[in-house]
Amino acid sequence: MTDHDTTVVGPIDFIIVEFPAGESNFNGEMIDELGKLMDANTIRLIDAIILVKNDAGAVEALELSEVDADGPLAALEADLRDFLGEDDLGNLAAAMDPGTIAGVLVYENVWAGPFAAAARRAGGKLVADGRIHTQDIAAAIDAERELENLGA
Amino acid sequence: MRPGRVGRVGVVRAPIAKAAVVTRAVTPGPAPVAKAALVTAAVTPRRRRI
Numbered sequence: 001m002t003d004h005d006t007t008v009v010g011p012i013d014f015i016i017v018e019f020p021a022g023e024s025n026f027n028g029e030m031i032d033e034l035g036k037l038m039d040a041n042t043i044r045l046i047d048a049i050i051l052v053k054n055d056a057g058a059v060e061a062l063e064l065s066e067v068d069a070d071g072p073l074a075a076l077e078a079d080l081r082d083f084l085g086e087d088d089l090g091n092l093a094a095a096m097d098p099g100t101i102a103g104v105l106v107y108e109n110v111w112a113g114p115f116a117a118a119a120r121r122a123g124g125k126l127v128a129d130g131r132i133h134t135q136d137i138a139a140a141i142d143a144e145r146e147l148e149n150l151g152a
Numbered sequence: 153m154r155p156g157r158v159g160r161v162g163v164v165r166a167p168i169a170k171a172a173v174v175t176r177a178v179t180p181g182p183a184p185v186a187k188a189a190l191v192t193a194a195v196t197p198r199r200r201r202i
Binding site: 014016061062082084085089091092094133138 | 158
């Protein structure tokens with residue numbers, strides 16, 4: 001992994017990846033791909049935790065080492081910090097369906113840091129950001145096609 | 153959960169809603185592979201329409 005430049009901080013994002021209970025697999029391919037992003041210095045993983053929501057809606061938070069004591073998840077945890085607090089975990093779990101398990105990742109977009117710093121030095125300021133999901137693009141394409149068909 | 157997480161001031165300020173795209177992702181329509189190809193084409197650089 002490359003050294004992290006601590007003078008420039010990229011935007012911090014989180015994702016919650018939910019699985020039906022009993023069907024989670026946080027090892028293998030997901031960990032490999034995450035490792036590639038970290039090795040390429042595209043992202044820096046800040047925190048990761050597993051949330052389990054039972055059928056009644058109660059949430060349990062498990063550290064990676066509690067799920068996978070000697071495996072790749074535990075190794076991943078060595079470089080992380082406890083960034084998320086107890087209140088955060090409750091707010092994040094609100095997105096989950098009962099009876100599911102989810103992996104939460106918090107990461108710095110290292111790739112964006114130098115650009116953001118350059119923009120600030122140039123006098124610019126971020127006034128909005130967001131994400132366009134592929135599903136929304138597909139929906140827009142479908143809608144355009146329907147309009148074309150109506151006009152034909 | 154490690155004790156270090158207890159009592160920390162949170163950074164996620166409100167309950168997070170399930171992403172709306174999750175429901176749209178399972179609506180009927182072309183197969184995911186076909187949709188992926190369309191989306192890829194839509195975001196591939198080309199001359200802009202004016």
